[in-house]
Amino acid sequence: xxxxxxxxxxxxxxxxxxADSKKKVIAPEITPEVPKEEEKVAxxxxxxxxxxxxxxxxxxxxxQGNEAVSYGALDAGVNFFAGYPITPSTxxxxxxxxxxxxxxxxxxxxxxxxxxxxAITGASLAxxxxxxATSGPGFSLMQEGIGFAKITETPCVVVNVQRLGPSxxxxxxxxxxxxxxxxxxxxxxxxxxxxxxxxxxESYELTIRAVNLSEKYRTCVVLLMDEVIGHMxxxxxxxxxxxxKVINRIKPTVPPHWYKHYDENxxxxxxxxxxxEGYRFHVSGLTHDSHGFPTNKSTEAAEMMDRxxxxxxxxxxxxxxxxxxxxxxxxxAIFAAGITARAAxxxxxxxxxxxxxxxxxRPLTIWPFPDDAVxxxxxxxxxxxxxxxxxxxxxxxxxxxxxxxxxSEVVAIQRANGQLIxxxxxxxxxxxVC
Amino acid sequence: MKNYEIRLSGSGGQGLIxxxxxxxxxxxxxxxxxxxxxxxxxxxxxxxxRADVIINNREIYFPEATNFNCLLALTxxxxxxxxxxxxxxxxxxxxxxxxxxxxLAADNTYELPFTEITQERLGSPISTNVVSLAFLIKxxxxxxxxxxxxxxxxxxxxxxxxxxxxxxELGFELADNYGK
Amino acid sequence: MANIPQKVVxxxxxxxxxxxxxxxxxxxxxxxxxxxxxxxxxxxxNRDDMIMVSGIGCSSRMPVYIDLNTMHTxxxxxxxxxxxxxxxxxxxxxxxxxxxxxxxxxxxNHLIHAARRNxxxxxxxxxxxxxxxxGGQCSPTxxxxxxxxxxxxxxxxxxxxxxxxxxxxxxxxxxRTTAFHVxxxxxxxxKAMEHPGFALIEVISxxxxxxxxxxxxxxxxxxxxxxxxxxxxxxxxxKLPPEQVEGKIQRGILQEIVRPEYCAAYADLVKRxxxxxxxx
Numbered sequence: 001x002x003x004x005x006x007x008x009x010x011x012x013x014x015x016x017x018x019a020d021s022k023k024k025v026i027a028p029e030i031t032p033e034v035p036k037e038e039e040k041v042a043x044x045x046x047x048x049x050x051x052x053x054x055x056x057x058x059x060x061x062x063x064q065g066n067e068a069v070s071y072g073a074l075d076a077g078v079n080f081f082a083g084y085p086i087t088p089s090t091x092x093x094x095x096x097x098x099x100x101x102x103x104x105x106x107x108x109x110x111x112x113x114x115x116x117x118x119a120i121t122g123a124s125l126a127x128x129x130x131x132x133a134t135s136g137p138g139f140s141l142m143q144e145g146i147g148f149a150k151i152t153e154t155p156c157v158v159v160n161v162q163r164l165g166p167s168x169x170x171x172x173x174x175x176x177x178x179x180x181x182x183x184x185x186x187x188x189x190x191x192x193x194x195x196x197x198x199x200x201x202e203s204y205e206l207t208i209r210a211v212n213l214s215e216k217y218r219t220c221v222v223l224l225m226d227e228v229i230g231h232m233x234x235x236x237x238x239x240x241x242x243x244x245k246v247i248n249r250i251k252p253t254v255p256p257h258w259y260k261h262y263d264e265n266x267x268x269x270x271x272x273x274x275x276x277e278g279y280r281f282h283v284s285g286l287t288h289d290s291h292g293f294p295t296n297k298s299t300e301a302a303e304m305m306d307r308x309x310x311x312x313x314x315x316x317x318x319x320x321x322x323x324x325x326x327x328x329x330x331x332x333a334i335f336a337a338g339i340t341a342r343a344a345x346x347x348x349x350x351x352x353x354x355x356x357x358x359x360x361x362r363p364l365t366i367w368p369f370p371d372d373a374v375x376x377x378x379x380x381x382x383x384x385x386x387x388x389x390x391x392x393x394x395x396x397x398x399x400x401x402x403x404x405x406x407x408s409e410v411v412a413i414q415r416a417n418g419q420l421i422x423x424x425x426x427x428x429x430x431x432x433v434c
Numbered sequence: 435m436k437n438y439e440i441r442l443s444g445s446g447g448q449g450l451i452x453x454x455x456x457x458x459x460x461x462x463x464x465x466x467x468x469x470x471x472x473x474x475x476x477x478x479x480x481x482x483x484r485a486d487v488i489i490n491n492r493e494i495y496f497p498e499a500t501n502f503n504c505l506l507a508l509t510x511x512x513x514x515x516x517x518x519x520x521x522x523x524x525x526x527x528x529x530x531x532x533x534x535x536x537x538l539a540a541d542n543t544y545e546l547p548f549t550e551i552t553q554e555r556l557g558s559p560i561s562t563n564v565v566s567l568a569f570l571i572k573x574x575x576x577x578x579x580x581x582x583x584x585x586x587x588x589x590x591x592x593x594x595x596x597x598x599x600x601x602x603e604l605g606f607e608l609a610d611n612y613g614k
Numbered sequence: 615m616a617n618i619p620q621k622v623v624x625x626x627x628x629x630x631x632x633x634x635x636x637x638x639x640x641x642x643x644x645x646x647x648x649x650x651x652x653x654x655x656x657x658x659x660n661r662d663d664m665i666m667v668s669g670i671g672c673s674s675r676m677p678v679y680i681d682l683n684t685m686h687t688x689x690x691x692x693x694x695x696x697x698x699x700x701x702x703x704x705x706x707x708x709x710x711x712x713x714x715x716x717x718x719x720x721x722x723n724h725l726i727h728a729a730r731r732n733x734x735x736x737x738x739x740x741x742x743x744x745x746x747x748x749g750g751q752c753s754p755t756x757x758x759x760x761x762x763x764x765x766x767x768x769x770x771x772x773x774x775x776x777x778x779x780x781x782x783x784x785x786x787x788x789x790r791t792t793a794f795h796v797x798x799x800x801x802x803x804x805k806a807m808e809h810p811g812f813a814l815i816e817v818i819s820x821x822x823x824x825x826x827x828x829x830x831x832x833x834x835x836x837x838x839x840x841x842x843x844x845x846x847x848x849x850x851x852x853k854l855p856p857e858q859v860e861g862k863i864q865r866g867i868l869q870e871i872v873r874p875e876y877c878a879a880y881a882d883l884v885k886r887x888x889x890x891x892x893x894x
Contacts, residue, residue, distance in 0.1 A: 062459045062468070080702055086663065098894070101887040106701045106880065109729040120668070122437050122698025125685065126706070130698070139776035148688055172474060233455060233470040235462040275683040276703050278662045282631075282678060284686040293632050293678060294686075339497075346495035423496050 034259040061238045065203045065229040065342065066091035066133075068236065069159055070099065071429035072207030073131050075244050077158075079105035079126035084112055084138060087171040089161040090228045092133035094338060104215035107385055113138035117145030120156045121220075124149075125283060127274030129211060129248075133159035137168060139185070149220035150308065152283045152292075153262060155249060155272070157210045159180040159223045161230040164418050167193035173418030174227040176338060176389040182222045183367045191312040191320060192236065194222045194367040196337045206364065210320055212247035217311055226338040226368060226389075226421065256280065262304070282377050297350075321364040322373050326352070330359030332434060333381040335398060336376065337363050339420060340387050346423035358430055374401050378408050383433050387413035387421045409433070438489045438576055442567070443516055444508030444529075447479035449563035452589070454485025457567060459575045460585035461489045469497035482511060486606040489576060504574055506566055507533055508548070527570055529562070544573060546608060552601065561601035567604025569612075579606060626651045628681050636675050637662050640826075640834025642793035642819030643673050646740055647680065649796050650709075653803035664707040667696040669721060671713035672747045672821075673740035690721030693728045704877035705808060708734070714741040715753040716837070718774050722754075729783035729812050733876035736806045737814045742821035750824040761828045773800060780814045781869045787813035788869040793820055794841035795865060802867070811875045818845075818863055 063071075070092050073081075081096045091207065093109070100107040106123070110116045120130035134142065139160045149156050160182065164175035174270040178185075182194040184214050195210050197203040207223055214221040251273040252259050261281045263270040273279035286294035288302045295301065323341075326348055327333065330421050334344040341362040351358045361377050377384060378401060395412050402410060413429050415421050440457065442450045451472045457472035466489045475481035486499035504525040507513035513533045525542040531549035532548055546569070552562045564586070571582050582602060590598050627633075637643045654664065664682045668674035670689035671736035677684035687695045692710045700708045717725050717739050728735060744753040746763055752762035752769055755776065759768045780788045787809040789802040799817060820826065820837035832884075833836050841863070848866025851859055 060462060062455065062462055062470070080698070082698060082701075087454060098892070101884045102892050104884055104888070108697070108734070108880075110694065110697070111723050114691065115697070115724055115727070118691045118694035119698035119701070122685070122687075122695035123702040124697045124698075126665075126702040128698075128702040143690070144688055228471055228497065233468075234456055234494075235458070235466070235468045235499070275662055275665050275685075275699060276706050279664060280681060280683050282684045284678070285688055286686065291631075343496045349495065420498055422498070422500050426499065430788055 021275055028329060031376060037120045042079050050200065056194070060235050062233050063200050063204075063236050063238075064091060064231060064233050065200045065225065066161065066199075066231065067095060068200045068204035069133070069207045069223065069225070069230075070095035071238070072204040072312075073157070073211065074099055075101065075204075075241060075246075076129070076208040076211035077246050078129045078131045078247070079103065080120060080123040080130040081106070081132065082108045082110050082116045082123070082130070082320050083132045084110055084116050086113070086135045088136045088163055088230050089133040089135050089138075089225075091230070092159060092161075096401065108288075109415060112143040114145060117142040117149070117156075117158065121145060121149045121154050122153070124154050124156045125152075127276070129215065131157040131159065131211065133161065135161050135171070136165045137370055139178060139181065143181075143186045146220050146222075147188060147190055147359050148285045150186065150190045150192075151285055151287075151304075153218040153270075153272075153308075154220070154283070155214040155218050156220050157207075157214050157223060158220060158226065159207070159210075161225040161227060163227050170418045172227065174339060174389060174420060175416055175418070176226065176340065177391075177393070177416060178224065179337075179366060179388075179390065179393040182224055189309070191219075191309050192222065192367040193217065193219060193312065194224050194365070195321075196224045196363060196366045197229060198338050198341050198362065198364075199229065199236075200232065201236040201238075202364070203229060204236070208244060208246070212245070215247050215249045217269060217315070224265055228339045252279065260290045262290045262307065263389070264290075264307065268307060268314055316368055316372075319368055320370045320373075322370045323360070323362040323364060324373075325360040325362065327359035327361060327377070330357045330381060332356070332358045332383045332385065332430060333377050334358065334360045334385045334387065334426065335362075335377065335394065336360065337394065340389060343423045344387060344426055347426035347430060350410065350423060350427050356430060356434050369397050371401060374398060380401055381408055383409045383411060385426065385427075385429055385433065387426055389421060390414060390416050418423060436490070437494070438504075439487070439502045440504045440506070440570070441484055441499045441502045441516055441519075442506045442563075443482075443484040443491070444506075444612045445512070446474055446481045446483045448483065448508050449560070450483050450506075450508070451485045451565040453567045454487050456564070456582070456585050457487045457577070458572070458588050459589055460571070461487070463581040463584050464577050466577075467494055467516035468492060469494045471497045481538040482515075484516075484540075485513065485527040485572050504570060504576070506570055508562065508566065508593065510534060513537075524576055525570075527566065527573070544569070544612060546612070548601070551608065552604070555604055556597070556601060561597060564601035565605040565608070569609045570605075572606050572609035573612070622655045623648055623651045626655065626681050627679055632678050635679055638821075638823040640822040640837075641672065641746075642742065642817070642821075643676065645793045645796060646673065646711075646738065646799070646817055646819065647676055649800040650676075650711075650738065650803055651680065653800045653807065657804055657807065659707055659807075661707060663726060664709070665696075665699055666709045666711055667692045667699065668711045669713075669716040670747075671716045671745070672742070672875060673711055673713045673738075674716060676711045677873075678730075690719070691724065692714055692716070693721060693724040693735065693737065697728060697731075697733060699725075700733055700735055700877060701880065704734075704881070708736070709807065710735055710737045710851060712737060712739055713746075713754075714739065714743065714755040714774075714776070715745045715751075718754045718776055725780070725814075726783035727781050729785040729814070731876040732784055732786050732808065732811045732873055734811055735813075736803075736809075738803065738815060739808075739816045740819050740866075741776065741816050742819045742825055743773075744821055744825040744828075745816075746821045746824045750828055760825075762825075763828070776816050777868050779815070784812070785814050786811035786871050786873050787867070788819070789814075789867045790816045790843035790863070791865050792818040792845055792863060794838050794845075798865065805867070805870075809870070811873065812879065828865075 164170040195206040461468040529548040531547040669692040754764040822834040845863035
């Protein structure tokens with residue numbers, strides 16, 4: 001083979017990284033037959049499962065966002081997936097169709113997205129950790145079922161890899177147009193937990209977090225993805241399985257005749273029995289009392305609605321996660337999520353190179369909205385730029401929070417044409433406003 | 435190394451996204467941070483297709499190539515569309531089987547009929563993606579040939595490893611002999 | 615048939631919960647519930663391992679009253695929820711109680727696909743030819759020319775033959791009976807639940823307060839008499855002249871075959887995948 005002189009700097013880095021990754025590999029889960037870095041060149045994995053083990057050997061690997069979601073789901077203990085293929089989320093279904101049977105879990109391709117959300121809710125009530133994945137059109141179909149999971153306080157996770165809408169829109173193009181739908185999509189007041197990753201690694205981490213939060217708070221949690229994040233590949237190093245924190249639902253300890261399906265402890269989190277374990281409870285999409293039976297009493301209705309609200313608003317500190325990037329000395333702040341936040345980071349690097357002090361506030365939890373952090377940003381910074389791939393959704397939330405003060409100016413960058421907002425677009429706006 | 439942005443462009447079915455994955459994995463083997471994104475239409479064959487690979491020593495913020503250090507264009511349409519986003523000192527590699535007009539004469543331009551050569555030497559145009567990728571890697575030195583081989587062995591299906599290794603060697607050979 | 619005292623029904627009801635029930639006097643839903651309870655009482659089944667799932671409609675209120683694992687879900691989606699439960703806990707007996715509108719209009723897609731998969735779920739379809747709970751709108755089984763609030767001049771649409779639909783989609787057990795024939799109904803319920811595969815029982819039932827009134831069918835007793843006089847057992851059909859068969863409700867088991875059941879097929883797949891180490 002022909003040799004080419006490698007850039008010496010790169011070589012050094014490469015050796016260091018290899019050494020690092022070797023150190024990290026040591027973990028009890030790893031079976032001896034996993035090929036080591038050197039052997040991999042010589043021994044091509046002969047079977048699919050070997051290859052997957054190699055992929056899972058927790059070294060640095062190339063992974064797609066949708067792949068990271070799939071492995072995140074498996075590592076979080078998801079053992080039930082029902083879904084319907086739709087671009088750009090299909091890879092999740094394809095990977096889980098191959099992986100779940102190996103682990104004794106269930107993969108089923110349903111007749112539509114409505115059936116998918118229903119099946120995962122039913123499975124969850126029977127004790128499964130369940131997840132489905134879809135995109136805009138399917139997510140719209142699922143709204144009624146998401147409301148049912150929320151009113152019956154059934155843990156489940158819906159991954160929505162956003163594409164440009166409305167309607168069929170542009171199936172392979174990115175957009176951030178479902179932000180408000182994840183909050184208000186199902187009819188009636190139904191508080192939401194929605195997480196929003198910005199990288200492949202974070203897709204893995206937030207999938208695990210989504211499953212954990214759904215189990216902990218007994219609700220349908222949405223993982224909102226950008227098409228670009230779902231389809232992009234990145235070099236990532238996954239944590240050892242031993243370091244993955246998994247939360248399982250609390251099981252009732254009382255005998256069946258004392259069991260209340262919606263019992264409250266002080267944090268509004270209640271134990272959850274599964275069908276087939278002797279508890280013989282009733283769930284209903286009708287407004288219900290604490291046993292789950294339908295009610296028309298306004299006091300019981302108010303109690304139920306309050307429970308749904310309080311379990312979110314009383315736990316804001318546990319639910320909200322934000323990233324603050326170069327904000328300390330910034331005069332201008334950018335508020336952005338997902339892929340747009342990455343364009344913002346690149347723009348910030350360029351702006352700071354030219355001496356303009358800019359920072360980024362990025363929500364990892366988009367609902368409940370990080371009100372406190374945004375209020376602080378509006379108090380401290382003169383100008384807030386809100387770039388987003390839609391016609392103005394995040395900016396409404398920012399404007400909602402400006403009323404209790406601050407002279408800061410809120411500036412929009414909006415695009416809904418299937419193209420990303422580039423770092424240059426944001427830099428231009430920074431220069432315009434500073 | 436600073437941010438190094440590569441765009442592989444052409445039409446659906448030319449295997450450019452696979453080439454992007456192979457390049458990204460090779461860069462990872464060499465210890466770099468890397469992102470690979472793509473854009474394609476609904477067609478599995480035909481339509482326009484591109485894969486972007488960004489290679490860096492540090493965290494990569496924006497994963498889409500906006501100002502390329504290197505552009506590979508396998509069709510006239512792709513060449514016309516992306517040529518002007520190539521940096522002044524950037525490397526342009528075109529497949530003259532399909533690219534007949536070059537709107538801009540750049541310094542580092544490499545022109546070869548990759549598809550024709552692949553058809554002739556390997557009996558089928560199917561490996562044009564790997565031939566041109568190997569050429570690109572050898573010409574720019576962005577990743578090591580060893581890493582490319584390792585990545586190829588890992589990424590492509592076992593039945594196609596030997597074909598792709600021959601394609602890689604062909605690409606290296608074309609690069610070594612270019613202009614001679 | 616086992617001789618079961620009447621009181622057995624009481625052992626399976628949630629007396630302390632939400633009684634009195636929502637059904638009108640003369641409604642057939644209570645008869646269906648009674649027959650269902652007698653059927654499960656005569657079977658050797660642990661009720662902790664039994665779940666009843668329903669959608670929306672009059673008959674779909676049944677799960678509230680019966681002391682099993684129960685789910686009252688979305689309009690039309692009972693079979694989809696039941697599929698999730700069954701796939702995760704295949705040992706559970708899963709029964710769907712549904713109506714004509716719930717199952718064949720809004721839920722028609724789930725019905726045909728569950729039948730196609732032949733998943734071991736028993737669907738009890740209470741067909742009263744109308745949307746009763748919402749006040750009498752036309753359903754896919756409202757007969758041609760019948761009056762409903764959304765077909766005030768008579769229904770111009772032909773109606774579904776639900777059993778033929780289920781058979782066509784692949785259901786492996788299909789039976790039809792009426793609310794008058796309670797022991798036959800109980801017998802079919804038991805057979806359906808013991809059948810390994812997708813089973814559907816259509817129970818032609820009376821909605822005297824809405825459908826009966828709109829179509830001048832008389833009260834509940836008249837409608838019951840009509841079920842008695844206007845239905846014939848399937849076994850009698852070949853022996854009767856065509857004019858005596860025409861327009862009659864044909865009662866009986868229309869389909870009973872054994873073909874691969876979905877949960878069993880999935881279990882086989884898991885076994886195969888695990889043994890082969892994931893070779894595709």
